[in-house]
Amino acid sequence: MEKIENKVCSIFLDENYRSFTKALNQVNSTTDKNINEIYDRVLVISDENVYKTQLHKFIDSLNAKFVSEYIVPAGEESKCIDTFQKVLEHALKAGLTRKSLIIAVGGGVVGDLSGYVAASYMRGIDFVQVPTTLLAQVDSSIGGKTGINLGTYKNVVGAFYQPKFTFINVSALRTLPDSEFRNGMSEVVKYGFIYDYEFIDYLLENSDDILDKRDSALRYIVKKCAEIKAHVVEVDEKEGGLRKILNFGHTFGHGVEKLCHIAHGEAVSIGMNMAFKLSLKRNLINEEYYNKFLQVCEKFNLPTEFEGPEEHEVLSIMKTDKKNSFSKVNMMLPVEHGKVDLFNDVDDETILEIIKECKYA
Numbered sequence: 001m002e003k004i005e006n007k008v009c010s011i012f013l014d015e016n017y018r019s020f021t022k023a024l025n026q027v028n029s030t031t032d033k034n035i036n037e038i039y040d041r042v043l044v045i046s047d048e049n050v051y052k053t054q055l056h057k058f059i060d061s062l063n064a065k066f067v068s069e070y071i072v073p074a075g076e077e078s079k080c081i082d083t084f085q086k087v088l089e090h091a092l093k094a095g096l097t098r099k100s101l102i103i104a105v106g107g108g109v110v111g112d113l114s115g116y117v118a119a120s121y122m123r124g125i126d127f128v129q130v131p132t133t134l135l136a137q138v139d140s141s142i143g144g145k146t147g148i149n150l151g152t153y154k155n156v157v158g159a160f161y162q163p164k165f166t167f168i169n170v171s172a173l174r175t176l177p178d179s180e181f182r183n184g185m186s187e188v189v190k191y192g193f194i195y196d197y198e199f200i201d202y203l204l205e206n207s208d209d210i211l212d213k214r215d216s217a218l219r220y221i222v223k224k225c226a227e228i229k230a231h232v233v234e235v236d237e238k239e240g241g242l243r244k245i246l247n248f249g250h251t252f253g254h255g256v257e258k259l260c261h262i263a264h265g266e267a268v269s270i271g272m273n274m275a276f277k278l279s280l281k282r283n284l285i286n287e288e289y290y291n292k293f294l295q296v297c298e299k300f301n302l303p304t305e306f307e308g309p310e311e312h313e314v315l316s317i318m319k320t321d322k323k324n325s326f327s328k329v330n331m332m333l334p335v336e337h338g339k340v341d342l343f344n345d346v347d348d349e350t351i352l353e354i355i356k357e358c359k360y361a
């Protein structure tokens with residue numbers, strides 16, 4: 001088992017669930033305690049897909065007595081107020097106290113929802129993230145962003161609430177459908193363009209191993225991304241500055257995600273393309289750099305264009321982004337190799353033009 005740790009995050013990486021209790025003991029500064037000697041009750045929240053592929057393996061390894069499960073339907077629709085309320089009611093019925101633990105076993109939806117339940121229940125109880133998708137392992141399970149959507153508005157209700165730790169079983173990715181893997185690759189690629197440009201070369205050079213889900217390649221990319229994310233969150237936990245780089249592709253992306261009913265990762269690669277196009281227009285970057293982005297998207301089959309909604313509909317969702325202020329859309333744009341910067345001076349007309357350029361002809 002490997003560990004990434006700083007003042008804000010504790011992340012454990014392994015290739016099975018057997019060391020989960022060891023990790024639990026480490027963060028609680030105990031030795032060889034069973035989970036029920038540390039917590040009086042445990043609620044495991046998961047979704048229908050993970051229930052079929054991973055959940056029994058995880059629960060078996062827990063060896064716990066007082067465990068209840070709550071399984072939500074798979075998909076973004078579960079990240080809503082209605083499900084949030086149902087999980088809270090279940091927690092109350094199952095007798096969870098302030099000495100209980102919530103464990104999120106699943107992708108970003110399960111993690112964000114469970115984290116917000118944990119943050120709210122009895123004003124906050126411990127929770128642990130056990131991400132089973134690539135997207136959750138490299139991004140959403142780290143850093144403490146929890147929350148739910150309100151209709152088409154993504155993540156507008158939530159809290160910064162850190163998990164006690166994140167336990168990543170990289171081998172869970174082997175059962176991941178290709179579409180779900182691709183979804184996570186978008187966030188993986190993002191790290192290269194916001195923080196570590198050499199990582200893009202690694203991705204291109206090792207694309208066959210990554211796409212074949214070879215253990216060593218998976219472990220390398222998950223660890224690399226988790227390290228970057230943990231560092232960024234340690235420097236700026238509440239998104240006052242540096243953490244905003246993680247939103248590269250998300251301001252545009254959130255605009256198309258809900259309207260086009262596409263996966264989060266697909267929306268992020270389309271969103272990154274919009275940001276790249278805007279940077280090109282402003283001469284912040286050159287064609288060669290943009291082409292590298294297109295090359296990596298092609299390699300991992302990440303979309304860069306969308307179809308459907310009108311430009312103004314996309315813009316109107318972008319205007320509700322949490323990073324905006326004083327009626328300005330704030331967005332991260334590529335400025336040099338492996339670096340993005342925040343801009344708030346882009347007028348609506350230019351944004352609409354860029355959105356149009358990213359629509360399938």
Ligand SMILES: O=C(O)C(=O)C[C@@H](O)[C@H](O)[C@H](O)COP(=O)(O)O
Pocket residue numbers: 139140142143145154155187239243246247250322
């Ligand atoms: O952890 C962060 O900070 C991020 O921005 C990571 C994003 O990739 C992630 O999708 C996040 O949930 C988006 O956050 P939001 O603040 O735009 O809702």
